Amino acid sequence: MSNGFDLKDIAEFYSKKSDSDIIHIATQNARGLKPGVLEIIENEIKKRNLNPNILEGAKAQNKEYSLEEINELSQKLRSLPCPLCGSKTAKLNGTIMHTVKSFIVFSSFRKEPIIACPDCLDKKNEESIASTALLGWWGIPGGILQTPIYIYNNIKEKKENRVTESNGTLLGFTLQNVGQIETYKDDAEKLKLIIKYVKK
Known part of the structure; x- marks a missing residue:
């Protein structure tokens, strides 16, 4: 997403997505997103009053897990x-x-x-x-x-x-x-x- 897009463009892109799109992206397609984009998703989750655990799903996809975890x-x-x-x-x-x-x-x-x-x-x-x-x-x-x-x-x-x-x-x-x-x-x-x- 960084190819030619600044964070303002990305924020506008996500603002036009439906709640279900935001939930899907955050819980299933957030792997590899930059911290700035995760912050934009976090803002959308808060703005829409969605389940705050959805953000944990996005963070989880960008975390290294141990076998025990x-x-x-x-x-x-x-x-x-x-x-x-x-x-x-x-x-x-x-x-x-x-x-x-x-x-x-x-x-x-x-x-x-x-x-x-x-x-x-x-x-x-x-x-x-x-x-x-x-x-x-x-x-x-x-x-x-x-x-x-x-x-x-x-x-x-x-x-x-x-x-x-x-x-x-x-x-x-x-x-x-x-x-x-x-x-x-x-x-x-x-x-x-x-x-x-x-x-x-």
């Missing part, structure tokens, strides 16, 4: 009900569904993170394995080459679904969404929306 934030997600089955009995964790679907000359490759209880994570990895084993082979050459790798990756991910601590996928998800999680860390309903699984 990310692990601590991930615990906020682990204690939520499972977004797939609603169970509250098991701590949540993360997995990645690796899926290949091939159509002779075209292959589709997806790596989709999911946060859920261990039982649901296992089911999702098993669905990916079955789907990839059935539909992955038919693309030349991508499907033939990638299908065994994606099946193996699902098996490997599945082994991490029941570890007692936050696994690598959950920690990565937490870091990637740190702005939103910092903003809403005391609002369980908002956190549920962050981890909600939306089938693509």
Whole structure:
């Protein structure tokens, strides 16, 4: 944004944004913003009487976190009900569904993170394995080459679904969404929306 823009131009730009745009920028797209721009966003948040935690989300995206800090934030997600089955009995964790679907000359490759209880994570990895084993082979050459790798990756991910601590996928998800999680860390309903699984 600094290319040809001074802070006055940037302030005017943000003043024309809607409240939802400001919230989205501050909680999800503030990584790399200069301190002057963060101050402009802070002014907009105050002027509009928005939740002051939104600014914490912007700052969080521009902060270096230790593994311990990310692990601590991930615990906020682990204690939520499972977004797939609603169970509250098991701590949540993360997995990645690796899926290949091939159509002779075209292959589709997806790596989709999911946060859920261990039982649901296992089911999702098993669905990916079955789907990839059935539909992955038919693309030349991508499907033939990638299908065994994606099946193996699902098996490997599945082994991490029941570890007692936050696994690598959950920690990565937490870091990637740190702005939103910092903003809403005391609002369980908002956190549920962050981890909600939306089938693509």
